[in-house]
Amino acid sequence: MAETYNQDNQKIVQDWGTSARRWRTLAAYLRRNPSLIVGTVLLFILAMIAIGGQFFIDYSDAQPLSNRPSRPPSEQYPLGTDKFGRNLLAILVYGTYLTGKVGLIAGALGVIIGAILGFLAGFYRGWVDTVISLVTDVLLTIPPLLVLVVIATNISGKLDTNQMAIIISLLAWRQPTRQIRAQVLIMREAGYVKTARLGGTSRMGIVFKELMPNLIPYLMASFVLTVATAMLASVGLEALGLGPQNEPTLGMTIYWVMLEGAFSTGLWWWWATPLIALIILFVGLYLVSVGLDELANPRTRRRGI
């Protein structure tokens, strides 16, 4: 054990040194970009509640008639119960989980479709670009929720959250397409791409070695925004009563709060729980997207948040 000065050990020490420096740089960067930290922490707390909470609270508690109705917060029901006997703690756990799930599925699908379309439009230009840009521009002027309303009203029977995620992703690709296209247009004229082209790199080589790695920060920022938009749409649909009827989503809780007039009946804990969860969710996503934006475009140095 005394011979720790062999080459292997030195290598490990060296590696540790560089990664420590890397962590320090990261920490220094995060200090300059507080919105990224605060946003991540907020989302992390919600994720912990949504995933960790499932080990302690039973899904059946989020169903109607599972508990005594209209109980204020107490030891037995930390967040109270609603008029239908749903335990609001269970709604917080499973509702946040379902909203997160819909947002992540729809956001991922939206970014994948958007990245492909935006890339094709920006890279190949010509009629491909004309068609994709025209369709995107037209669809961007249509309020997304309204189209979703028309689609959702035409689907009979019980919608589940996965189906809803797919419906939402039908429109979620518009913004990423636009963003990625703009970025590819800038990048294809950038010095390093031109150099690579002059150097004889193949077309595919330029795509995968030059463009893709540099697109990653934009894709990340675009993903967070798309997830936020998708969640906004899903909660909106649910609040209008068009979401899944049998799953305890946060939006559906808002729908029942409005329908049953929880304000006049004084059941403040009924609306406070989903409201606070949604506000933390959207503020967290916003802060992360601002933080990622600053990571992707360091030139537009942001002040304040």
Added chain:
Amino acid sequence: MRILRRVLLMVFIIWIAASINFLMPRLSDRNPVEEVIAASMGESGGTMEGFEEAVADFERRFGMDQPVWKQYLNSIYDALTFDLGMSISYFPDRVSTLVLQAAPWTLGIMLTTTLLAFVIGTPLGALTVWDRAPRWINVIVPIVMILAAIPFYLIGLILIYVFASRLNWLPTGKGYSSGMIPEWSWDFAGNVMTHALLPGLSILLASVGIWALSMRGMMVTVQGEDYMVFAKAKGLSGKRRFWRYGVRNAVAPQITALVLTLANVVTGAVLVERVFAYPGLGNLLYQAILVNDYYLIFGCVYMLVLTVGISLMFLDLVYPLIDPRIRADANG
């Protein structure tokens, strides 16, 4: 050219909307006509007066007596002439009547709040990156920007709780008090105003930040320009540099931002109206969803989409007045 392009886009939007309206019910496994007949038979326990007319109207739309291409052309013609069919839930009112009744409420509140948000948010955003800005700007604006991340109707719920339910200062909803008769009088106007205050405030609070955020980005770019340095070297006052050199040049892209945001603002307003039971298109849409009145649902959606489209056309008309660079392009 810009305007021609926008008119073409508008035609395209109407075509898409009409096509969706044609396709969706046919792809769906739901039959609104049968559902309605079953429902109203159940309600009235027999036949309903004037019901044949409604059935005939539905049959005309769904009628299999005509070839599909003709049905399709008919539906596009109907969309263009704003013939949106009968409402099921407000029978025998036509959808177009209901939609046109509700539209002024939505337009009124949307126009006012969007304009106000623009006028307040734009200078706020510009000031965040202006070195001579007062200190409070960098406290207020981040809060305003965070508010912009929260959906309008959630802010509306909080406002209802605080100002209507707890403090009892303002009404919880509706367009005017139920005892009032709509007329042109100061009394009624004041009543409408107090009812519009909370819904308007929730849209305003949530959208000021949108403008502040995009203006900040633009102002950062503008500040690096040579003419800003030149203006400073000339010894122009800070106020003049801010408004005439900075904001003037940075504000034009804000119009483009408005084009992109409008659709989202409309979406948000729909739910705010639902929260406040405000008698506009959003609430009408919600009522229609509750009873699955398909034609009314489509009518509201169509009207809102048209509203956005027409506003964008209008923006294209005023855009050259705001940005001289566009004017030069158009002439040259």
